[in-house]
Amino acid sequence: MPDSKHSIALVGNPNSGKTALFNILTGLNQKVTNYPGVTVERNTGGARLENSHVEVLDLPGTYSLVPESQDEAIVTEEFMNWAKDENKPDCIVSVVDATNLKRNLYLTTQFQDLGIPVVVALNMMDLAREKSIHIDCEKLKENLGVFSVIPVSARLGEGMEILKRSISKAFESKEVVPYQFPIPEPVQNAILPLQNWYRTHHQYSENLSRSLAIRTATGWNTNSIAFPDHSQIDESRIELNKIGFPFESLEPTLRYHYLDQVVPDTDIPIDQKSRSEQTDKILTHAWGGPLIFLGILTFIFQAIFSWAALPMDLLDGGIATIGNWVSARLPDGLFRDLLVEGIVGGAGAILVFLPQILILIFFLTLLEDSGYMARVSIMMDKAMTKVGLHGRSVLPLISGYACAIPAVMSTRTIDSWKERLVTILVLPLMSCSARLPVYALMIGAFIPNTTVFGYFGLQGLTMVFMYFLGTITALILSLVFSRWIKTERKNSFIMELPPYRVPLMRFVFQQVYSRGKLFVTDAGKIIMAISIVLWFLASFPKVDSGDQHTIHTSYAAKIGKTIEPVIAPLGFDWKIGLGLVTSFAAREVVVSTLATIYNVENGEEDIVSLSAAMKNDKDPITGENIFTPLVALSLMVFYVYAAQCMATFAIVKRETNTWKWPLIMIVYMTSLAYFGSLIVYQGGLMLGFS
């Protein structure tokens, strides 16, 4: 066939290694980590198998087709679409954790009902070997009635060729013999009316109808199928109770009973302690555990400052060299000004902070990939509950240090809507990597590089304080929000703990690379565009009036000076005001805005170092410094709180389905920012600081 584009779908439990497999198949850098629920939406990618090209769909991990949270609901929705023959894949690859076979195969048997060939990728074979678990794949395949069972290790890349070959073969097997697991006859009789309804009203196969009937009797509700006559369900349930099958546990009872019979016993003796358990004795120790966690966080923030110093200096020097080089080669004129002052000056100022962002992402990925973050969730659950959050809020909050956008999406694993909403609302207060450039610039220029208590650097401490301020405010506000939002909370927290694994450096660096690329391209585009617009605003109208700088009469100055009265009580002049305006799209833009303005102001001379220019900037009338340590502090506090990321509000709107919550966020964050800065600046003045 000339145009036979096949598609496959990857399904599996959380932590079964679906996403790692997806990456190997497609070569994409979809994020893989050792934390339950990393894939929260459907991802697709292309892969080459044998000699055909296939589309690969990666779905969130779930334990069953009866969803408990929003990410799991995506899988059920997809399943029901396939049942209706919509976008049906040609093959389902069920990714199964070989070390926990029966529990994982539960979902596999649910997918078998569709009559699509199922290839079982028996993943984590490396771990299984380590635990001396032996599985007879051929026998398992026969017993389950799946297309094939292929042992693989996605982490080590083992068995991939065989898996690909088997998937290709599955495409050719047009006729799939539907495999029906046996159920007791009285149960069959009790659910028959439901089964017949699915059969006649939806033309589902015998197999699927029976399973949906079982699921309906068990208590499954779905919006995609409106079961007209509820009394029929009640009748079936009464019948089931009569024959001694409590309906609430019908489906799990039947399936596990069946799995117990056909799946070879691979259970490890219950009292045998795994290596992860031993490790946990230290890492989740009653008081040692939280202490270690705190130590790790402190280490990360120290590293961001000290490790990034050298590459940042190099980048800074490099960018200045490029600017001067360009400016020396090109003839005088508008184009040179635009290139040097607008583009190199503006975009370059941001690029300097790339090393810090990469270091932060590197450590966060390590924490997740090692399996440690799942432990942090359970250690923090109690404390989180106290402030109205959830153990599962910890990962989104910590990833908020990198970027609020993926963090907001990762709240989908929180199965209680109330706690999820509160987590989303306070998330943007976690200082994301876009604030790093602002903090770093201000601290580098205005906080003295001295040590306090003989050991801690004052600059590093100030940075930690900014992160602390955002975090503590987030926790306090979540308490407020959870009192205020009246929705019922679901008081349950169940989480599987993945085994500890040494992070695969290949994956970690892939992750760091793709995030870094995203920062440079996505943020770069906005920054570039704004820098160019800003350069025009700052450079025109051109006036030639002796030593008077153009910038003070420019359009940009007019905009800035319009808002100056509002922000003057915070200690900000019009240049900062302009930065606040431009950084509504993205926080880091303020840095490039200041860079562009100062470069334009500096005019003909060399491209200037931003922090030097800020230090030397004097009020034209009073002759006092525009920037003082107090102004810098006030500005940083403003950036801790301010609502300045369009993309975050867009994603919150998408996740909450209304503009109500993003608007509430903008209002409360802006108020916090304004009054926070006001208190810092006016309070500081009163105390005699400057």
Next chain:
Amino acid sequence: MTILDLAPSQVGQIISLDGNPDFNSRMMEMGFCSGIEIRMIQKMPLNGPVKVRIRNGIVALRQSDASHISIRLNA
């Protein structure tokens, strides 16, 4: 008795689940079926979640959840 009555390292066998239907079905899907052995690993401090070994995995759940899982001690 429930899971909460198990001391660390003690093993019990699940008899029944008595939470709400959603909870019961999720627990059963995760392998908490009657007759299955369960070992207490750790109770987090200040009445935090408990960690248990079930089938071949480790699962953490809140004490309020764990109290809905009835067990008997292994003979």
